Amino acid sequence: MKTLTTEQKTKPRTRRxxxxxxxxxxxxxxxxxxxxxxxxxxxxxxxxxxWIEFVESQGWGFAGGGKEGADILxxxxxxxxxxxxxxxxxxxxxQWLDGKPGFACIHCGELSDTWHGPxxx
Numbered sequence: 001m002k003t004l005t006t007e008q009k010t011k012p013r014t015r016r017x018x019x020x021x022x023x024x025x026x027x028x029x030x031x032x033x034x035x036x037x038x039x040x041x042x043x044x045x046x047x048x049x050x051w052i053e054f055v056e057s058q059g060w061g062f063a064g065g066g067k068e069g070a071d072i073l074x075x076x077x078x079x080x081x082x083x084x085x086x087x088x089x090x091x092x093x094x095q096w097l098d099g100k101p102g103f104a105c106i107h108c109g110e111l112s113d114t115w116h117g118p119x120x121x
């Protein structure tokens with residue numbers, strides 16, 4: 001999808017077009033997240049499987065991953081179906097990571113526009 005400038009996002013459009021472009025009242029939000037897992041208790045694949053199981057149980061999608069031999073996973077969380085994440089969802093993800101033995105949340109970013117950015121690098 002084409003990235004829209006601020007001017008293009010605020011341009012007057014019909015409701016149908018705003019929905020198609022996911023701007024205005026149809027804007028969707030997600031957030032960047034990174035966390036550490038205990039490599040003594042599980043490998044990268046096991047940690048990723050546990051995380052993805054939690055993410056999918058919430059109806060979210062996760063784009064990201066980690067490097068083999070490293071103990072950090074990072075990526076971007078969004079709602080899997082049409083919709084937006086909110087601060088409560090950020091708190092839930094952070095709470096799950098901090099409450100799960102062997103996992104610790106390093107960074108839980110601010111909400112950002114899922115379709116048009118800006119995204120954290």
